[in-house]
Amino acid sequence: MPxxxxxxxxxxxxxxxxxxxxxxxxxxxxFGVQSFGGGSTTLALIQRAAIDRESWMTVEEFTHYWAxxxxxxxxxxxxxxxxxxxxxxxxxxxxVCMLGLIIPSVSVTILMTAGYxxxxxxxxxxxxxxxxxxxxxxxGLVTTVRMLYPLLKRGYHEGxxxxxxxxxxxFGSIVIAAQGRAVIYLVLVSMGLFGGLLYGxxxxxxxxxxxxxxx
Amino acid sequence: MNPLVxxxxxxxxxxxxxxxxxNLPMIHDEYLPRGWATNQTFAESLAVGQLSPGPNGLxxxxxxxxxxxxxxxxxxxxxxxxxxxxxxFIEGIYQYLENLRAMEGFVRGIxxxxxGIFAVxxxxxxxxxxxxxxxxxxxxxxxxxxxxxxxxxxxxxILGAFAGMLLYS
Numbered sequence: 001m002p003x004x005x006x007x008x009x010x011x012x013x014x015x016x017x018x019x020x021x022x023x024x025x026x027x028x029x030x031f032g033v034q035s036f037g038g039g040s041t042t043l044a045l046i047q048r049a050a051i052d053r054e055s056w057m058t059v060e061e062f063t064h065y066w067a068x069x070x071x072x073x074x075x076x077x078x079x080x081x082x083x084x085x086x087x088x089x090x091x092x093x094x095x096v097c098m099l100g101l102i103i104p105s106v107s108v109t110i111l112m113t114a115g116y117x118x119x120x121x122x123x124x125x126x127x128x129x130x131x132x133x134x135x136x137x138x139x140g141l142v143t144t145v146r147m148l149y150p151l152l153k154r155g156y157h158e159g160x161x162x163x164x165x166x167x168x169x170x171f172g173s174i175v176i177a178a179q180g181r182a183v184i185y186l187v188l189v190s191m192g193l194f195g196g197l198l199y200g201x202x203x204x205x206x207x208x209x210x211x212x213x214x215x
Numbered sequence: 216m217n218p219l220v221x222x223x224x225x226x227x228x229x230x231x232x233x234x235x236x237x238n239l240p241m242i243h244d245e246y247l248p249r250g251w252a253t254n255q256t257f258a259e260s261l262a263v264g265q266l267s268p269g270p271n272g273l274x275x276x277x278x279x280x281x282x283x284x285x286x287x288x289x290x291x292x293x294x295x296x297x298x299x300x301x302x303x304f305i306e307g308i309y310q311y312l313e314n315l316r317a318m319e320g321f322v323r324g325i326x327x328x329x330x331g332i333f334a335v336x337x338x339x340x341x342x343x344x345x346x347x348x349x350x351x352x353x354x355x356x357x358x359x360x361x362x363x364x365x366x367x368x369x370x371x372x373i374l375g376a377f378a379g380m381l382l383y384s
Binding site for chain 1: 229230231232233234235236238240241243244255258259260261262263264265266267268269270272273276277280281285288292295296297298299300301302303305306309316317318319320321322323324325326327328329330331332333334335336337338340341350351353354355356357358361362368371372374375376377378379380382383384
């Protein structure tokens with residue numbers, strides 16, 4: 001099915017006939033197939049295609065989409081895919097890009113889990129899992145620190161008040177969660193409200209720092 | 216286990232969190248007391264989620280399979296596909312929200328607490344297998360290797376598997 005409206009890019013217009021929904025599906029399917037190694041691989045693949053190879057959008061548009069994706073609910077890459085799909089071909093583009101990305105990766109995930117569930121009683125595999133679990137935990141901790149770092153760094157540049165507010169919110173949550181009796185939803189919402197209260201009253205973010213956006 | 220309740224839990228957790236693993240604390244909080252999964256199940260799902268292609272957030276699909284078979288994994292897929300569509304709404308008001316100080320504080324509060332809680336749960340997952348010195352050695356090794364940005368996650372997990380086979384033989 002050909003697209004109805006041409007797409008404006010910095011390299012001129014892409015003629016609708018050259019970009020069918022089927023081709024779009026194939027491109028996103030290939031992202032889904034190739035993206036072994038977690039989210040950062042997938043992001044790199046999408047970025048390269050969207051900006052360089054297919055010229056769907058400018059670097060600024062991509063950066064904006066990625067920034068919004070990080071504060072939206074759910075998997076950031078899915079949010080990004082929805083925005084890019086809509087940018088390329090409206091509602092149909094959204095659905096086609098999502099399906100293309102999801103079908104291969106979800107099927108492989110299900111197959112791998114099924115394989116694991118089938119083989120898990122073999123002693124060799126049980127020993128392997130005893131090694132994989134602590135490795136996953138180590139990686140999870142690294143990921144947490146890596147996600148915290150940009151925000152803490154930004155707070156540090158925003159001044160003592162902002163940085164203290166961030167540390168208070170972080171360690172407050174850790175202490176409450178470590179008790180083991182807290183309801184997670186309540187912790188999240190109350191920390192959000194507490195953060196809103198802090199930044200709405202005593203903590204001021206300087207204008208020049210706030211303008212910085214990084215990908 | 217009740218597939219509908221399980222779907223609602225996963226859907227809600229994904230709707231009220233951001234990132235592929237932000238939903239982990241809430242799902243963990245609901246699944247464990249019901250006896251639908253153990254800490255071990257969660258750790259296994261996370262490992263499969265990181266080894267398989269696509270976003271790490273697909274760990275939920277793996278959890279769905281381990282707790283409720285194919286039906287569970289398909290429901291989990293649906294539960295993590297729907298919440299991201301809220302972005303269509305957020306994108307429209309983002310410019311406005313970005314300049315609200317209290318909103319920035321709200322987002323930061325939620326981000327920080329979800330990461331703090333996530334770290335606590337990661338440590339708790341270790342207790343699932345009565346952690347010993349060998350486990351801690353592997354945790355430390357993964358942290359060191361994981362600090363190199365170019366080191367693929369799959370390599371670290373596979374090294375962990377080999378370490379497990381050697382250390383626990």
